[in-house]
Amino acid sequence: MTHVKIVEVGxxxxxxNEKQTVPLAVKIELIQRLAASGLLNIEAGAFxxxxxxxxxxxxxxxxxxxxxxxxxxxxxxxxNDKGLDAALAAxxxxxxxxxxxxxxxxxxxxxxxxxxxxxxxxxxxxRAVAANIRVRGYVSCVVGCPYEGAIAPRKVAEVASALYxxxxxxxxxxxxxxxxxxxxxxAMLDAVSEQVPVAKLAGHFHDTYGMxxxxxxxxxxxxxxxxxxxxxxxxxxxxxxxxxxNVATEDVVYLLHGLGYHTGVxxxxxxxxxxxxxxxxxRAPGSRLAHAWQG
Numbered sequence: 001m002t003h004v005k006i007v008e009v010g011x012x013x014x015x016x017n018e019k020q021t022v023p024l025a026v027k028i029e030l031i032q033r034l035a036a037s038g039l040l041n042i043e044a045g046a047f048x049x050x051x052x053x054x055x056x057x058x059x060x061x062x063x064x065x066x067x068x069x070x071x072x073x074x075x076x077x078x079x080n081d082k083g084l085d086a087a088l089a090a091x092x093x094x095x096x097x098x099x100x101x102x103x104x105x106x107x108x109x110x111x112x113x114x115x116x117x118x119x120x121x122x123x124x125x126x127r128a129v130a131a132n133i134r135v136r137g138y139v140s141c142v143v144g145c146p147y148e149g150a151i152a153p154r155k156v157a158e159v160a161s162a163l164y165x166x167x168x169x170x171x172x173x174x175x176x177x178x179x180x181x182x183x184x185x186x187a188m189l190d191a192v193s194e195q196v197p198v199a200k201l202a203g204h205f206h207d208t209y210g211m212x213x214x215x216x217x218x219x220x221x222x223x224x225x226x227x228x229x230x231x232x233x234x235x236x237x238x239x240x241x242x243x244x245x246n247v248a249t250e251d252v253v254y255l256l257h258g259l260g261y262h263t264g265v266x267x268x269x270x271x272x273x274x275x276x277x278x279x280x281x282x283r284a285p286g287s288r289l290a291h292a293w294q295g
Contacts, residue, residue, distance in 0.1 A: 001262040005041065005226040007172070007202065008034050008249055010277070011062075012043035012077060014234025016055045018281065024058050026280045028065045033276055034231060035072045037269035039249075043096070046077035047086040063090045075136060079110060084124050087133075094134040096172075097121045099163060101139055101156040104147035105176070109140070118162050125167050137163030137171045138204070142188055144179035153191035161195035170200055172228055175215065178208025182218040189222045202226035205247050207233065212247035213255055220259070227252060232274040233286030248287030250274055268295050 011031050015022050034042050044066060045059025059076060066074055068091050075094035078084050087095050099117050100106040106114050121137075128135050141148075142156045160171045173192065175185070185203075192201065203219040203226070205212040216227055230246035253265050271293045278285040285291065 001260065002225070004220075004256050004261045004263055005202075006039060006249065006252065006263055006265065007075075007226065007228045008039045008042045008231060009204075009228050009246060010034070010043075010231040010234045010249065012046050012056070013228075013246060014230040014232075016046065016053050017235060018055055020281070022055060022280070024061055026277070027058070027062050030231070030273065030277050030280075031062070031066065031074075033269070033273035037273055038263070038265040039270075040071060040264065041073045041075070044074040044076055047083035047090075048077065048079055060086065060090045063092065068093060075134075078124060080120055081123060081127070084127055088131055092133065094136065095124075095128060096136040096138055097124060097163070097168070098138040098140065099159055100141050100145075101151050101159050102141040102145035102148050105141045105145050108147065114159060118159075118166075121163070122166050129167060135168050137168030138174060139163065139171060140174045140176040142173045142180075143175045143184050144177055146177055153188045156188055157191040157195050160192045160201075164196045164200060170202055170226065171196055172202040172204045172226075174204035174228075175206055175212075178206030178211065180205065180215050181211055182214055185215045185218050186222065189219060189224070193222070198223040199225070202228060204228040206235075206245065207247045213251060216247065216252060216255065217259075220261075231270070232278050232290065234277065245286060248274070248285075248289070250285075250287040250289040250293070254289050267293070271295070 045062050046056040050057035075096050076092050078087050078095040139159050201224050203224050205215045229249040229252045231249045233245040233248035235245040256263050271290050274285045274290045
């Protein structure tokens with residue numbers, strides 16, 4: 001049975017845009033529930049400026065409560081040298097750097113051009129490698145941008161290739177505003193896989209137009225075997241009006257199990273985690289499966 005790796009991004013990408021403060025204890029409980037469901041890769045936080053992302057200000061405290069040398073991997077987002085300092089002090093084993101295939105989005109998101117962002121990441125990469133820290137690369141806006149519109153597949157390939165060449169072990173391709181359709185995803189993956197081995201690629205799909213599951217199925221057919229998802233569909237893009245959250249982990253696991261893939265995830269425990277965080281945020285779960293699941 002073929003294994004598909006899931007990178008759970010709910011505790012970081014999912015919660016970072018919540019306007020209400022999510023208590024530290026809730027974050028820790030959520031992560032522990034996700035780990036208990038069988039998820040082995042869980043983004044636990046981000047060492048970014050608390051001025052811009054206040055929800056992630058307690059990332060060091062979150063990590064202190066986790067077993068960082070166990071079987072579960074808890075990567076964190078690191079934008080620059082200062083963030084890397086904090087991540088190293090917290091004892092992380094893996095970090096992620098976040099770039100974009102859109103010049104306008106890069107400027108809005110991290111106040112730097114694509115070229116400038118890659119220069120920053122090279123410095124972070126060298127230090128991380130020296131410290132034996134794995135680095136994962138994100139490329140956002142791989143299909144469309146809220147400012148530029150459609151993004152050329154060759155541009156995505158250029159950025160993905162640059163991140164891979166500098167040493168990122170895996171490149172996550174993000175449809176940040178969820179405008180992708182299977183044909184567009186296929187064209188993008190065709191271009192990227194000419195420069196980066198498909199085994200080193202991951203899909204990160206938002207569900208703004210209800211296309212995330214279809215796009216994941218398309219990526220599976222193209223050979224992608226790693227996908228990012230967010231429990232209960234948490235998250236969204238603050239720079240894209242109306243952009244709903246990441247695809248829900250429960251819905252992705254249901255698709256994968258239905259197709260005969262192995263994930264190692266216990267659906268009952270995953271659904272319980274979805275209901276837990278939804279209740280903590282004062283709303284219903286954001287996945288179809290959490291409402292339909294009978295256990």
